[in-house]
Amino acid sequence: MLTHHVVAELVANVGVISLAVGDTVAADDTVMLLESMKMEIPVLAEVAGVITAIPVTQGDAVYEGDVLVDIQPA
Amino acid sequence: MTSLAENSAITPVTTTTSTTRTSEAAPVLDPRDVEARLGLLLDTGSLTPLVERDDSGVWAVRGTIEGAPVVAFCTDALKMGGAMGNDGCRHIVVAIEAAMTDGIPVVGLWHSGGARLAEGVLALDAVGLVFAAMVRASGKIPQISVVLGPAAGGAAYGPALTDIVIMSENGRVFVTGPDVVRSVTGENVDMQSLGGSDTHGRRSGVVHVTTETDEDAIQQARDLTALLALQGGFADVADEAEIDLRALMPDNPKRAYPVAPIVGSLLDTGSLRELQARWAPNVLTGLGRLAGRTVGVVANNPLRLGGCLDSPSAEKASRFVRMCDAFGVPLVVLVDVPGYLPGVGQEWDGVVRRGAKLLHAFAEAVVPRVTLVTRKAYGGAYIAMNAKSLGATAVYAWPDAEVAVMGASAAVGILHRRKLAAAEPGEREALHAQLAAEHEKIAGGVARAIELGVVDELIEPTQTRRRIVGALAAAAPARGQHGNIPL
Numbered sequence: 228m229l230t231h232h233v234v235a236e237l238v239a240n241v242g243v244i245s246l247a248v249g250d251t252v253a254a255d256d257t258v259m260l261l262e263s264m265k266m267e268i269p270v271l272a273e274v275a276g277v278i279t280a281i282p283v284t285q286g287d288a289v290y291e292g293d294v295l296v297d298i299q300p301a
Numbered sequence: 302m303t304s305l306a307e308n309s310a311i312t313p314v315t316t317t318t319s320t321t322r323t324s325e326a327a328p329v330l331d332p333r334d335v336e337a338r339l340g341l342l343l344d345t346g347s348l349t350p351l352v353e354r355d356d357s358g359v360w361a362v363r364g365t366i367e368g369a370p371v372v373a374f375c376t377d378a379l380k381m382g383g384a385m386g387n388d389g390c391r392h393i394v395v396a397i398e399a400a401m402t403d404g405i406p407v408v409g410l411w412h413s414g415g416a417r418l419a420e421g422v423l424a425l426d427a428v429g430l431v432f433a434a435m436v437r438a439s440g441k442i443p444q445i446s447v448v449l450g451p452a453a454g455g456a457a458y459g460p461a462l463t464d465i466v467i468m469s470e471n472g473r474v475f476v477t478g479p480d481v482v483r484s485v486t487g488e489n490v491d492m493q494s495l496g497g498s499d500t501h502g503r504r505s506g507v508v509h510v511t512t513e514t515d516e517d518a519i520q521q522a523r524d525l526t527a528l529l530a531l532q533g534g535f536a537d538v539a540d541e542a543e544i545d546l547r548a549l550m551p552d553n554p555k556r557a558y559p560v561a562p563i564v565g566s567l568l569d570t571g572s573l574r575e576l577q578a579r580w581a582p583n584v585l586t587g588l589g590r591l592a593g594r595t596v597g598v599v600a601n602n603p604l605r606l607g608g609c610l611d612s613p614s615a616e617k618a619s620r621f622v623r624m625c626d627a628f629g630v631p632l633v634v635l636v637d638v639p640g641y642l643p644g645v646g647q648e649w650d651g652v653v654r655r656g657a658k659l660l661h662a663f664a665e666a667v668v669p670r671v672t673l674v675t676r677k678a679y680g681g682a683y684i685a686m687n688a689k690s691l692g693a694t695a696v697y698a699w700p701d702a703e704v705a706v707m708g709a710s711a712a713v714g715i716l717h718r719r720k721l722a723a724a725e726p727g728e729r730e731a732l733h734a735q736l737a738a739e740h741e742k743i744a745g746g747v748a749r750a751i752e753l754g755v756v757d758e759l760i761e762p763t764q765t766r767r768r769i770v771g772a773l774a775a776a777a778p779a780r781g782q783h784g785n786i787p788l
Contacts, residue, residue: 236606237642264639265708266607268557291646 231274233296239263241287241295250278251301258296261289276300332515333378335360338410338449341519342366342373351399352392356380358417359389361396366408366523369530372400375410378450383413385455386420390427393459397434397444406443406526410519411460411472412450428455435462439784440627443529447522448472448508449515451492464624464785465525465576467510468498469518474507506580506617525574528588529628532595535774538767546675547699547762554676554701557603560585560635563675564598567591567633567766573598576621581613586621591633592770597625600635601686609642610659610682612652619658620788622666629780631773632670634687640680640707656685658788663691665783669776671769674698674747674756679707689755695772697760704750709737716740 242260246252252272258281260267272278280297283289330337339348343364351361351372358381361374374396376383393409400407416424438444439462446460448468457474460466468474475496482488482495494500501508510525512518549563565573568589575587583606587598599618601608610618625632641652663670663685671694672687683704687693698704706712713736714721724732743749750756760768 237609238644264607264609264642265555265711266557266603266639267553267555268607269604291644 228300230279231276231298231300232294233258233270233273233298235261235270235289235291235293235295237261237263237268238288238290239268241283241285241289242267244281244283244285246278246281248278248281252276252278252298259283261295270295272296272298274298274300331379333412333450335375335377335379335410338375338515338519339364339373341516342408342410342447342522343371344368352395355388357388357392358383358386358413359392361392361399363399366406367527367531369405369527370403371406371408371526371530372396372403373408373410376413376456378412381414381417383411383450383456384415384417385413385424385428385431386417387423387427390424390431393431394434397431397438400442401438404442406445406530407438408445408447408522408526409459409463411446411448411452411456413452413456413459415454415456425455428459431455431459432462435459436784439464439786440623440781441784443526443628445522445526445529447518448474449518453478457496461507461787464628465510466501466508467512467518467521467525468501468508469511469515470498470513471515472498472508472518474501502577503579506577506613509576510574511579521574525588528574528590528595529630532630533590533593535591535770536593538592538770541767543763544766545763546765550675557607559604560600560602560608560637564589564600564635567635567769568596568598569593577617581611581617583608583611584614584618586618588625588630591766591773594773595630596633596773597621597630598633598635599686601638603637606642607639608637609639610656610685611642611647612650612655615652615656615659615685616788619655619662620785622659622662623781623783623788624785626662626666626668626781627783627785629668629778631668631776631778632666632687633769633773634670634672634693636672636674636678636683636686637676638678638682638686640682641685656681659685660691663687663693665781666692667779667781669694669773669778671772672696673760673765673769674702674704676701677703677705677708679703679705689757694776695758696756697758697765697768697772698747698750698756699762699765700747700759702747702759704747704756709741710734713737713740 239261242262244259253275256272257269259270276298347364358377444463445465446463451473473492473496498511502511573589585600689696
C-alpha cells in the first residue's frame with residue numbers, strides 16, 4: 228500500500244508532537260497538535276498503520292497542504 | 302448527456318439478496334426490482350400503485366413511512382439500466398405533483414444511466430420536465446433521493462435538485478462517465494473515484510448521507526422522511542434529569558474537541574442524523590429530535606480547522622438553514638468559533654460570496670432559532686452563527702463564554718502595537734496581559750454582550766436542554782415561503 232500523507236489543513240505552528248517514527252497508530256489517534264487561530268487542533272492519523280516519517284518539529288510554521296506525518300497503512 | 306448509454310451498460314450488480322418478500326408463495330424478486338426496492342422503503346403492506354407498472358423504466362406509488370403518507374418512485378434498473386424516457390419521466394412528474402397536491406414528501410430511488418438515447422431530444426425534454434417539477438416542489442414538500450446504482454447525466458441532476466441525497470456504496474453520480482472523461486481530458490479514473498459515495502460524501506458535498514448497503518440507504522431515507530413529515534411537538538422536559546454538557550468539553554479552553562457528542566447529548570438519545578458529515582466537517586449540520594420535536598442543528602466543530610468557518614462550511618450551513626426554514630423545522634445553533642479562516646485560498650475561493658449566503662439564510666429564516674455560545678464567538682463568524690442582530694429568537698451563553706470582535710490578547714496586540722513595541726522586552730508580556738485585562742473590561746467579555754442585549758442570558762450548562770426547549774416551544778411556529786435551491 229502507498230504511504231499515506233497526513234497534511235496540514237490550515238496555516239499553523241507545530242505544537243507538541245506526541246508520537247514518533249516507528250509508532251503504531253490507529254485511525255483517529257492524535258499524532259501532534261497544531262496551534263492556529265488561538266486553538267490547539269489535533270492532527271489525527273487518518274489511517275491505521277506505522278508512522279514512517281514526521282518531517283516537522285515543534286515550533287515549525289506549516290502551510291496548508293504541508294505533509295505532517297507519513298503513515299504506512301497496516 | 303450523450304454519454305449515458307455506455308454508463309447504463311456497466312451497471313454494477315448489487316449482490317445482496319432481497320429480504321423484502323419472504324412469504325413462500327411470492328416469487329423472490331431481484332433486489333434491483335422496483336417493487337423490491339419500494340417495498341423496503343415503505344411500511345409493510347402500504348404500497349399502492351400511483352401509475353401502472355409498464356415498460357417506461359419508472360414506477361410511482363403511494364405508501365406510508367412510519368405511518369406518514371408519502372409518494373415514492375423508483376427508476377427500473379432492470380429496464381435499459383433505468384434509462385429515462387418520455388413515459389418514465391412523466392410518471393415522475395405525476396408523482397411529484399401528487400405529493401404536492403397532498404403536501405406530503407416524495408422519495409425517489411435512483412438507478413439510471415440517464416436519458417434514453419433512442420428517444421433523442423424527446424427524452425431530454427422529458428428529463429427537463431422532471432427538473433422543472435422538482436423546482437416547483439422545492440421548499441413546499443420534502444424531496445428525498447436515494448442513489449442505489451449509477452445516476453448519470455440527467456439522472457445525476459434529479460437527486461441533486463432535491464433536499465437530501467442518500468447514497469449507498471453501489472451509487473455512482475456523475476455528469477459524464479469515465480470513458481468520456483478519458484477521451485476528452487485524458488484523465489484515467491474509475492467510476493468509484495469519479496462519482497462514488499466517498500467522492501461525493503467527502504470531496505464534492507453532493508451527497509448528504511453515505512451508507513455501505515442499499516438496505517441501510519433506504520432505512521436512512523425512512524428516518525429522514527419521518528423527521529420531516531412527522532415533526533411532533535415539544536414535550537415538557539421540566540422533570541428530566543440534568544445533563545452537564547460542559548463535562549463533554551475539554552477543560553483547556555484552547556483545546557479542540559468533536560462537537561458531535563455534545564449535539565448527541567443535547568438531542569434525544571440516538572436521534573441525530575448528521576447531513577454532509579464528512580464534507581466541510583468544521584461545521585456540523587443535522588436533523589434530530591429535541592424533547593420529541595424535529596429540530597435542525599448547526600454547530601461549529603472545533604476538531605476540524607479549530608471550528609473556523611470557511612467557504613465550504615458556510616455554504617453547507619446556509620443550505621441546511623434554508624431547508625429547515627422551508628419545512629418549518631426550528632433551529633438550534635451551537636457556537637464555538639474562533640473566526641473565519643484567513644488565507645489567500647479562502648478569499649480566492651469566494652469566502653465573501655459564500656459566507657454571505659449564511660448571513661442571508663439566517664436573516665431570512667422565520668422558524669424559531671436559538672443560539673448558544675458555549676465557549677467563544679469572535680468577529681464576523683459571531684454574526685454569521687445566528688447572532689441576535691440577524692433575528693435569533695434567543696441567544697444564550699454559558700457563563701465562561703467569550704463574545705468579542707477578537708480575543709482580548711490579539712485585540713490589544715493591534716490596538717496598542719506602538720505602546721507594546723516601546724516597552725522593555727522584559728516587561729512587554731506583563732504589559733500585554735494588563736492591557737488585555739483592561740480591554741476585556743471595556744470592550745469584551747460576555748457581560749458587555751448581555752448589557753447590550755446581544756446575548757439574552759447566561760445559562761448553566763446543566764440547564765441547556767431545558768432552556769433551549771423552553772425558548773423554541775414559546776416561539777410562534779413559522780415556515781419560510783421559499784424554495785430550497787441547492788446552494
